[in-house]
Amino acid sequence: MKRLKIDALKKWYQEKNRKPLILRGARQVGKSTLVRMFAKENNLELIEINLEKNRFRSLDGDFNITSWKQEIEMISSKKIGENSLIFLDEIQATPLAISRLRYFFEESPECAVICAGSLLEIVLHQEEISFPVGRVSFLWLSPMTFTEYLNAIGENQLAQNILDNKIPRFAHERLIEEAKKYFFIGGMPRAVKTYVETKSFVEVRKIQEEILTAYSSDFPKYEKRAKVDRLNNLFQKIPFYLGKKIIYQHIDQALRGSDIKKVIELFLRAGIVTPCYHTNASGIPLRAGVDQSVFKIYFLDIGLINCAHQIKWDELSTLFEKSFLSKGFLAEQFIAQHLSYYYNTYGNPEALFWLKDKKIEKAEIDFLITVDSRILPIEVKAGKGGRLKSMEVFCKEKSIKKGVKFSAEFFNSDSIRIKNELICDVDNWPYYAIEGFLAVNG
Numbered sequence: 011m012k013r014l015k016i017d018a019l020k021k022w023y024q025e026k027n028r029k030p031l032i033l034r035g036a037r038q039v040g041k042s043t044l045v046r047m048f049a050k051e052n053n054l055e056l057i058e059i060n061l062e063k064n065r066f067r068s069l070d071g072d073f074n075i076t077s078w079k080q081e082i083e084m085i086s087s088k089k090i091g092e093n094s095l096i097f098l099d100e101i102q103a104t105p106l107a108i109s110r111l112r113y114f115f116e117e118s119p120e121c122a123v124i125c126a127g128s129l130l131e132i133v134l135h136q137e138e139i140s141f142p143v144g145r146v147s148f149l150w151l152s153p154m155t156f157t158e159y160l161n162a163i164g165e166n167q168l169a170q171n172i173l174d175n176k177i178p179r180f181a182h183e184r185l186i187e188e189a190k191k192y193f194f195i196g197g198m199p200r201a202v203k204t205y206v207e208t209k210s211f212v213e214v215r216k217i218q219e220e221i222l223t224a225y226s227s228d229f230p231k232y233e234k235r236a237k238v239d240r241l242n243n244l245f246q247k248i249p250f251y252l253g254k255k256i257i258y259q260h261i262d263q264a265l266r267g268s269d270i271k272k273v274i275e276l277f278l279r280a281g282i283v284t285p286c287y288h289t290n291a292s293g294i295p296l297r298a299g300v301d302q303s304v305f306k307i308y309f310l311d312i313g314l315i316n317c318a319h320q321i322k323w324d325e326l327s328t329l330f331e332k333s334f335l336s337k338g339f340l341a342e343q344f345i346a347q348h349l350s351y352y353y354n355t356y357g358n359p360e361a362l363f364w365l366k367d368k369k370i371e372k373a374e375i376d377f378l379i380t381v382d383s384r385i386l387p388i389e390v391k392a393g394k395g396g397r398l399k400s401m402e403v404f405c406k407e408k409s410i411k412k413g414v415k416f417s418a419e420f421f422n423s424d425s426i427r428i429k430n431e432l433i434c435d436v437d438n439w440p441y442y443a444i445e446g447f448l449a450v451n452g
Contacts (some may be wrong), residue, residue: 011158011197013044013204016047019149023048023122027119027150028119028146031179033126034126034148034281034354035150035151036281037129037221037279039198039310040199042099044097044355045099046352048059049097053093054093056094058084058097062086064439069107069110073113075118078110091224096123097123097389099125102130102132102133103204107148109123109135109222112145112146115142115408119248121328122209128228129228132141133328144276148357151352152197152347154202155445156197156344156444157310159188165217170183172185172445173449175443175449179420189344190440191196193312194313196310196311196314197347198313204217211323215317215322222317228280229242242263244262244270244401245273245277248261248307249309249315249319252309253342255367256305259431277343278358283307284309284350285302286308286350286361286362286377287301287302287360288301288364288365290376291408292402294384295379296379296385297362304365308342308361312347342376342390344441344444346361349388349444353452361377362378362379363378366403373400375400377390385408385410387401387405390417390441401415402428405426406433412434413434413437414437414447415438415439416447418440421443422438423437
């Protein structure tokens with residue numbers, strides 16, 4: 011199944027001053043498969059070592075890069091050459107190896123090295139290691155996007171239409187139907203592969219349940235910072251607070267806010283949830299006005315959310331627009347998932363929003379981005395139509411003249427006026443076209 015991040019790996023590989031690459035992302039998003047696919051497509055000899063199964067003795071004591079390379083050759087039974095790609099998988103199992111990566115850059119820059127690992131962010135915060143800042147590169151891998159899903163099921167032309175922002179009107183309903191399936195299946199590679207092979211939503215759900223169970227089974231590895239039963243309890247509750255301003259006491263009144271905060275921070279590092287921080291949007295850059303104490307969260311993957319909510323395919327399919335989509339959280343999760351990963355290819359995924367939470371006036375803009383040095387507010391309306399009251403408040407207060415709405419409607423334009431005074435113009439994009447929107451405005 012084609013992954014768009016293949017192009018980012020090619021760019022990294024061709025860099026003149028190439029550094030070892032750390033491939034980041036949550037468990038089971040396809041990191042190892044991506045590396046193998048990249049090596050195969052580029053005719054590279056893959057030297058893959060799993061550090062959960064193999065221990066490097068050359069890292070201890072008086073270290074030198076030559077001894078490490080010799081041990082890599084010994085374990086893999088392959089000679090490191092100019093056409094080799096060294097892949098150190100599950101590197102979190104040997105934290106010292108992370109700090110030693112600097113020597114590949116400093117003393118053996120001819121070697122192409124990629125590392126990946128489950129719960130790597132957790133380990134980096136737990137272990138006292140010297141991180142090779144400035145001597146490694148990063149790439150974040152997300153679940154499969156909607157266009158990657160379309161390519162996987164053989165709808166290559168529809169995927170290209172989205173990426174080229176050339177979607178014919180007659181394809182709208184077809185894309186709505188495929189988006190509905192993606193809402194259920196999501197982008198976890200195993201779930202998508204299972205659907206491609208079986209066309210069974212029942213089998214897809216089994217895979218999703220296995221993935222969620224696998225995440226829970228990782229919790230004992232967090233134990234240095236939080237109790238396992240507390241992690242499991244909050245893991246089951248978090249999916250029901252998507253897109254809502256996080257108030258710790260609302261999640262679990264039996265726990266202290268500081269304990270809930272600690273658990274959410276762990277989930278953020280593990281890539282299970284993605285933060286969306288409030289910004290006052292007083293100017294550019296938007297991050298200058300961020301208040302990280304006011305935030306929303308979204309889940310790693312929309313399909314896993316459906317599984318956590320125990321939404322069955324026949325329920326979602328039958329009541330898609332009337333019930334589940336109109337609740338908003340699925341459409342908002344879909345947009346958040348694509349926005350956060352697109353704008354954070356090399357760092358931790360996150361998004362920004364704006365909130366006015368006063369008694370006399372309440373308003374919330376779902377997402378904010380910058381385009382051509384201007385602030386662009388984004389509202390997500392799950393169905394068709396719907397008044398954009400928050401957009402009106404925000405654009406009037408911030409003197410913003412352009413906004414964007416994602417909904418189930420086909421492309422169109424509108425405007426917000428108060429007594430014939432133009433407040434702002436609004437471009438409507440169908441939510442399935444988010445990647446085309448990002449290609450134009452990213």
